[in-house]
Amino acid sequence: MSRVQLRPAALVKPLLFVLAALAVLFLPRFISDFRAQQFAYVAIFLIALIGLNVLTGFTGQISLGHGAFMAIGAYTTAILISNSEPALKLGSHVFEGQMQDYWTIPIAGIVAGVIGFLFGFPALRLSGLYLALATFAVAIATPALIRRFDTLTGGGAGINFFDSPRFTGLPKTDPVTFEEIPGGVDLRLFTIPTFNEWLYYLTWTVALVLFVVAWALLRGRTGRALRSVRDSELAAASSGVNLARYKTLAFGISAFYAGVAGSLYAIANTNVYPDAFGITLSIFLLVGVVVGGLGSLWPLVIGAVFIQFLPLWAQSLNGPLPDSLLLVDVPNFRAPGAPAVVYGVILILVMLAFPGGAAGLVRRLGALSRRLSQRAS
Amino acid sequence: MAQFFQQVVSGLASGAIYAALALALVLIHRATGVINFAQGEMAMFTTYIASALMVSHDFPYWVAFFVTLAIAFVGGVALQRVVIRPIEQASILTIVIVTIGLVLIFNGLASWIWTGEIRPFPSAFPNDTIDVGGVAISVQDIGTIGVVIGLVVLLWAFFEFTKIGLAMRASALNPDASRLVGVRVGWMLGIGWGLAAVLGAVAGMLAAPTVFLEPNMMQGILIFAFASAVLGGIDSPFGAVAGGLMLGVGLNLVGNYVDFVGSDLRLPVALLVILIVLLVRPAGLFGKPVTRRV
Numbered sequence: 126m127s128r129v130q131l132r133p134a135a136l137v138k139p140l141l142f143v144l145a146a147l148a149v150l151f152l153p154r155f156i157s158d159f160r161a162q163q164f165a166y167v168a169i170f171l172i173a174l175i176g177l178n179v180l181t182g183f184t185g186q187i188s189l190g191h192g193a194f195m196a197i198g199a200y201t202t203a204i205l206i207s208n209s210e211p212a213l214k215l216g217s218h219v220f221e222g223q224m225q226d227y228w229t230i231p232i233a234g235i236v237a238g239v240i241g242f243l244f245g246f247p248a249l250r251l252s253g254l255y256l257a258l259a260t261f262a263v264a265i266a267t268p269a270l271i272r273r274f275d276t277l278t279g280g281g282a283g284i285n286f287f288d289s290p291r292f293t294g295l296p297k298t299d300p301v302t303f304e305e306i307p308g309g310v311d312l313r314l315f316t317i318p319t320f321n322e323w324l325y326y327l328t329w330t331v332a333l334v335l336f337v338v339a340w341a342l343l344r345g346r347t348g349r350a351l352r353s354v355r356d357s358e359l360a361a362a363s364s365g366v367n368l369a370r371y372k373t374l375a376f377g378i379s380a381f382y383a384g385v386a387g388s389l390y391a392i393a394n395t396n397v398y399p400d401a402f403g404i405t406l407s408i409f410l411l412v413g414v415v416v417g418g419l420g421s422l423w424p425l426v427i428g429a430v431f432i433q434f435l436p437l438w439a440q441s442l443n444g445p446l447p448d449s450l451l452l453v454d455v456p457n458f459r460a461p462g463a464p465a466v467v468y469g470v471i472l473i474l475v476m477l478a479f480p481g482g483a484a485g486l487v488r489r490l491g492a493l494s495r496r497l498s499q500r501a502s
Numbered sequence: 503m504a505q506f507f508q509q510v511v512s513g514l515a516s517g518a519i520y521a522a523l524a525l526a527l528v529l530i531h532r533a534t535g536v537i538n539f540a541q542g543e544m545a546m547f548t549t550y551i552a553s554a555l556m557v558s559h560d561f562p563y564w565v566a567f568f569v570t571l572a573i574a575f576v577g578g579v580a581l582q583r584v585v586i587r588p589i590e591q592a593s594i595l596t597i598v599i600v601t602i603g604l605v606l607i608f609n610g611l612a613s614w615i616w617t618g619e620i621r622p623f624p625s626a627f628p629n630d631t632i633d634v635g636g637v638a639i640s641v642q643d644i645g646t647i648g649v650v651i652g653l654v655v656l657l658w659a660f661f662e663f664t665k666i667g668l669a670m671r672a673s674a675l676n677p678d679a680s681r682l683v684g685v686r687v688g689w690m691l692g693i694g695w696g697l698a699a700v701l702g703a704v705a706g707m708l709a710a711p712t713v714f715l716e717p718n719m720m721q722g723i724l725i726f727a728f729a730s731a732v733l734g735g736i737d738s739p740f741g742a743v744a745g746g747l748m749l750g751v752g753l754n755l756v757g758n759y760v761d762f763v764g765s766d767l768r769l770p771v772a773l774l775v776i777l778i779v780l781l782v783r784p785a786g787l788f789g790k791p792v793t794r795r796v
Contacts, residue, residue, distance in 0.1 A: 187595055189602065235580075247781055252538050253594040255780050261539060262725050262776050266769040270512025273766045348581070404721065408602055415599055462618070462717070472603035476596050477588055 127417040142337075153322050162393070163433060166438055168328035169389045170429040174413045175339050175422065176382025181411075182419035183343060184375040185355030186248065190260035192406035193267045194241055194380040198233035198387025200271070200278055203397040205229040207286040213275045226292050226392060230331065233388030234381045241380020245373030264407040268399035283398025292395070298303075328389050335382060340422055342378070352420070412468050415475055418484025427483040436464040484498045507637045509754050515643035516726075517750020518650035519709045523720075523727035524734070524742035526701035528673060532737050533674040533694040534590070536597050540604035542724030544581075545702030547608045548574040549710050550616055552703070553623055563626050567707060571700050577698025579692040586695065587688065612717040623710035646708045653704055654743055657697070668796065670694060722769055726753070729772040732779050735789020744788060749775065 153161045177191045204213050205224040213220045224232075251259055271278045278284070286292050342348065350371050353361035362368050391397045409432050417428025480484050512742040523541060530538050538544075552570040555561040561569065585604065589596050593594060612618075627645035644749040661667035673690040681687050684781060705727075706720060713719045730749045734741025749772070756763050785791040 181595070185595070187598055189598070247777060250781050250784075254535075254598070255784070257539075257594075257598045258537055258728055259776055259780060260772075262728060262773040265721055265725050266773040268764055269769045273764075273770075408606060411599065411602060412606075419595070462610035462613035462615075466614060467607045467610075469603040469606030469608075469610060472606065473585060473600050476592075476600050476603070480592075480596065 134418040158321045161325040162204050165324040165328040167429045167433045168332040171332050173386035174425045176379045178414050180379035181219045181377050184351045187257040188260045190263035192402045193263050194237045194383035195387030196402035197237040199391035201233040202229040202391045203284040206289050206292050207284045208289045230388045236383030237322030237384020238377050242377030245376030264404045268403050271399040275376045285396040368490040371494040418482030421484035423483040504637045511639050513751035513754030515646040517747040519705050521728045521743040521746025522650050522701050522705040524730035524746045525618040526698035527731045528742040529698045539601040541606035542720035543605045545706035546720040548665045548703035549706035574699040574703035575696040578696035582692040582695035609717050621715040623715045625711035729775045732776050735786025738788040741788030
């Protein structure tokens with residue numbers, strides 16, 4: 126084997142990224158409109174997972190309440206777009222839904238990011254388990270908080286901005302009658318005919334941009350500092366890493382990503398309501414990060430696909446359980462809890478057997494194949 | 503004034519339930535330094551078992567009650583042996599994620615087996631009130647408080663006067679030294695999980711008549727139990743009970759007399775309690791402050 130000084134390996138990742146971006150660009154030509162919507166959710170989850178991984182995987186700060194930051198982003202977008210009657214109010218300010226949908230995305234990210242950054246300060250005093258506990262409580266309290274401030278958030282019914290004039294000029298499928306509402310956007314290069322395709326391109330554009338940003342941020346000095354905080358706060362501090370600065374920074378970045386994801390989530394759903402942002406969402410995000418791999422970036426795509434498609438698959442597991450387990454006779458048996466059980470089992474198995482998630486699995490397989498090829502040569 | 507005392511008593515009753523669950527959390531945290539996020543879901547699941555015993559197997563209430571406690575104990579021990587033991591030495595993140603996995607499994611299993619629909623759950627005590635000096639006090643509240651007090655006294659006696667109790671205290675305090683003198687530390691931790699599951703089952707069965715039986719019934723109560731444990735000091739069993747009672751009464755009074763809070767904001771208030779205590783006095787009211795050598 127010759128030793129090549131120019132490392133082609135350095136080009137592999139950018140090349141892969143370009144290929145992935147091209148695949149993303151042309152995928153809608155080959156899949157149905159319905160699938161395009163599902164893949165849009167994959168992009169949304171990917172953004173949220175990158176955010177959570179910056180905090181939990183790279184910096185070691187456990188968050189069981191990232192759904193709350195998504196809620197902040199989602200409600201920011203919904204409040205700014207909505208023209209509901211009666212209008213939403215914050216104090217004496219009345220929101221009249223004057224903002225175009227995509228302008229609300231960065232605003233949602235910034236609002237969530239600032240709140241996350243501020244939450245980082247009290248969180249500095251909470252280590253490990255206590256941070257987990259506090260964020261878990263945040264996740265459970267979120268829907269109640271949203272419901273309480275109903276003049277701003279629409280209360281338990283939430284905000285539906287499907288009909289708002291500033292909300293996408295594209296044809297949407299009416300959620301009640303399933304009729305297509307006509308519209309269309311001409312991007313000169315090609316036209317985007319439906320709401321779901323528009324959603325697909327919107328979410329994946331944002332996801333790819335934020336992916337590159339995260340990659341650039343994490344590969345250099347900042348990434349090293351964050352990882353050193355995770356591995357040993359003591360060692361990091363003695364090497365001159367400012368713990369407070371990097372921890373609050375990680376909270377801010379992480380919440381920004383969650384806020385953007387929440388904003389897109391609201392746009393994809395065309396509405397927001399309190400129970401969408403409960404503990405379940407936060408836990409699903411954690412599942413996605415763990416399955417993809419704590420402290421990894423690329424494999425989060427697998428985590429995102431996993432949390433989007435596994436529930437759909439698990440819902441098909443609606444055969445009855447064995448009779449011996451059924452203490453109570455249930456007519457018309459279905460399995461509403463199946464996805465949660467599958468998630469839970471996978472979460473525990475991954476932690477017991479593959480703590481590195483998909484990323485660790487790939488690394489292990491790579492090491493194995495290298496060893497095999499070395500033995501062969 | 504009579505209404506005020508009524509609110510205090512019903513606050514004590516809900517506080518007793520928080521105290522039982524908080525005690526379960528403290529028991530596990532003292533022994534292993536873990537917070538079991540699945541404690542609430544375990545409690546919910548055992549309550550479903552009690553309901554199944556009563557409804558489809560016609561067990562009388564108290565028989566079902568004690569059979570459930572036995573099942574909870576065995577289940578708790580088994581859970582520690584099978585799921586928790588392999589990760590004892592792992593990072594906090596791993597342990598937290600595994601207990602979150604348990605949350606998902608129990609919650610999902612409950613709606614898988616028994617559907618998610620809300621069911622009634624009988625109370626052991628009649629739905630009467632007795633008159634104490636012009637204050638109408640519900641028999642259910644008194645019964646709830648009584649059951650929890652009895653349980654706490656039993657547990658205290660167990661830890662104080664039995665050999666296993668002593669061994670458990672020893673293994674929590676210094677596992678290595680305990681192992682050297684022949685205590686089977688692993689099994690002591692298992693028994694700890696079993697007892698915690700029993701405490702949870704009691705909390706679940708006492709709470710179910712008012713919150714009704716459904717897969718998410720313990721989520722709010724778990725947060726109140728967290729707040730109680732943190733308020734009293736997460737390593738202090740006495741603190742957990744005191745914290746639970748204080749929180750129960752406090753939340754009930756705040757919820758009834760402060761319009762802004764009402765019934766919606768009790769959870770956020772508990773969250774606030776957790777945050778303030780952790781930030782201002784992390785050891786809680788009755789815990790010993792921890793100093794760390796670096």
